[in-house]
Amino acid sequence: MTEESRIHLSAHTLKGIAHPIRVRLLGLLRSEGPSTATKLAERIGQSSGVTSYHLRQLAQYGFVEEDASLGTGRERWWRSSHRSTTLETPAAREAPLETEIYMRAIAAASAERVDRWLGESVALPPEWDDAMGLNDYALLLTSDEATELTKRLLDILKDYRPYYEQPVPEGAERVEVQLNIMPLLGRTAADSADSSPATPTEEN
Incomplete structure (x- = not known):
């Protein structure tokens, strides 16, 4: 992974991502590609006003950007500006409250994906039986x-x-x-x- 595809959090940018909804929106844009506030609102069970506000906050801190190649002019499309996020010790020590909020949001999102996997694992083909585990x-x-x-x-x-x-590659699944x-x-x-x-x- 190149450094251009990664954002290194600072005490400043932690203020922009330290919110459960923002962590979730950024994760969806990275995993599912560009989207609109309305479509994202449907995905997470919030109003489009809520998702629009949090998307603007993410954009202000450099996490997302408008995708000008999509849309009709009536609705803004957003995309992630990076493939991944890195939090290193200096920033975490400098902004402990924001770090805890951010890390708790990450933990909650991870637990949600585990829960989804548990519900879907029975549908996976037999060749995946020995390739997964908790x-x-x-x-x-x-x-x-x-x-x-x-x-x-x-x-x-x-x-x-x-x-x-x-x-x-043929047979590859997202893991x-x-x-x-x-x-x-x-x-x-x-x-x-x-x-x-x-x-x-x-x-x-």
Whole structure:
């Protein structure tokens, strides 16, 4: 992925994206392509006035832009200005409130996509049975180990085809990989009683 296709969040631009509706609208424009405030309103169950306002806010902060090649002049079409968003530590530390709002919106959107997948997974052809799963692993790591783990997993993901690459190979489906590494501060009594806390556990 080129840097031109990525927006790096700053304390300033976090103010423009730190809203659940804006996170959702931006996600839809990236995954489904250009759209209008009216069409997006139907998708998320809001009024076109609400989606129009949030689209203008996203445009003000550089996340979306008007697509002049579409539309009839009566309705504005919007497209995402970038393929992805990156939030790095300096910006997150500088704007902690906006960062929490943004991250909670990301988490909610991710949970919604998991819920949708669970409802649709039974319709997938058999060859996908061993290719999908819902897993979590409990590890005991230092901060350096967790940082290294994140880097290694991201390096693996970079070897695979992004969702927007063309042409699309036969048999390819859009696959979402959710990568969450969450240090859980404050161990419970049950955790402390675990005789082997460093042993990975898996839930399907």
